[in-house]
Amino acid sequence: MLHYQLMAGRAVALARPLPLPLIEARAHVFHDLACLDLNQTARRVLFGILTFVRVNAPTKEIFPRRDTLRAEALLHSDSTLYRGLALLEQKGYITRAQSRKIRDGRFYLSPIHLTVKALVMLGLGDVIHSAPSTKVGDGHKEKELTKKSQSIQKTTGSPDSVKSNEIDRETRLPIELVPLLAQGVKRSAVCWLMAKAKAAGVRLGHVLQVVSGNIAALRGREVVGYLSSMLRKNVDFAWVAGQAREANAAARTNKVAQEKLATLDARYDGYSVWAEDGSLLGVFEAASSPCQLALIRSPNGSAPVNLRFARAWVDGKVRLAPSRHAPGGEGAGESDEW
Known part of the structure; x- marks a missing residue:
């Protein structure tokens, strides 16, 4: 539009x-x-x-x-x-x-x-x-920042860090590189590409993640030639692969949140909405028609029940509870508190 x-x-x-x-x-x-x-x-x-x-x-x-x-x-x-x-x-x-x-x-x-x-x-x-780390090179983080609390993106994210350390018992190759064999690449050629990647200071698995869509239709020597040419490029493949994983994780998170958002209907009308620290955020007010959004009403105004709220709900940052059975004690969310 x-x-x-x-x-x-x-x-x-x-x-x-x-x-x-x-x-x-x-x-x-x-x-x-x-x-x-x-x-x-x-x-x-x-x-x-x-x-x-x-x-x-x-x-x-x-x-x-x-x-x-x-x-x-x-x-x-x-x-x-x-x-x-x-x-x-x-x-x-x-x-x-x-x-x-x-x-x-x-x-x-x-x-x-x-x-x-x-x-x-x-x-x-x-x-x-x-905030960005002080260990930054060429605008890219050299070390991943850790988060204090785990979000849904971690639970739905790609297991890339695990695959990179796992070895396939049959081929003795990293599991993330085994798909190359299905494209007609010989094991010796995969090992040669790994050595070439190591000499270039990159990981072949990261390169494969970045260009997997480009080599899907290639076979054998064509795949080897393409990957070899990519290894000669001055590209931070680890950063690019990380950005792609974050985008995919965000898309999966949004999908889960979108499904949860569809369940926030009239059944929750009048429920109290609580933050993870136990503070009362407001009262859930169901949408009056399909074309409108539900709202969180509070003495300070209202906020829409949108995808952002659904993500916070899925991550456990907000909770919904019946007004008479809210966390923090009996009657904590009763109307007389307003």
Whole structure:
């Protein structure tokens, strides 16, 4: 669904549904105590940029069209947009990189990246789970950060770390490399590729994870030749494979949460919603029609029961309990507490 229209040669922004974290982040842009080093023009541009950010990958590059970004930023000229982008880059909220066309050398792409500073200032810091490690090389983490609590992504994630250490008894090869044999690659060729990968400072299993889709139709020497050529490239295969695993884990997590979200219906109407620390968040109010969302009502306002809430429920970060039998004692959630 398009969320803008071209009218008289200009893009016009329309209302669009956004995830709750992005709605809150866009509100932070104009908060009196946030982004104090930005003027109103830069704030508007940042407001527009957040329209295109992916919640699951907030630092991933985005490629908004100039006219649609200008429309989402509520600006009327390209020069004003460029001034806002320049100030955002100068103050460390975004980074930009431009690519040229091979034919005439003109710039045709200008991907935008949100920085860690922007994520923190806009309240999106929890989306990346933890601050970057000081052990960073070329923008990639050299050591995986550990989390204090286990999330559903760990329980549904890929067992890659286990497979990399397991050896197939019959072939005496790492289990993650055994599929190469089914593609007509000889065991001796697999061992040769492993040695070549070790000399290049990478793991053949990571390379295979990254290019598995590209070599699916290849056989024998074609597979060996392709993998050998990839090993000569200056690519951080471990990082790329890790990003792919995280994306797959996030997709599986969202699927589980989506299934759980479908069960949050009128059966829970009037239930109390509790945080994992025992604090009362509000009362579940079922949707009045199929086209509406359920809500968590509280004295401070309401919040939608969306995919983000379902993920928190699956991870055990929130609990639903009948108001008269809430955790923390009998009658803890009775209406007189309100």
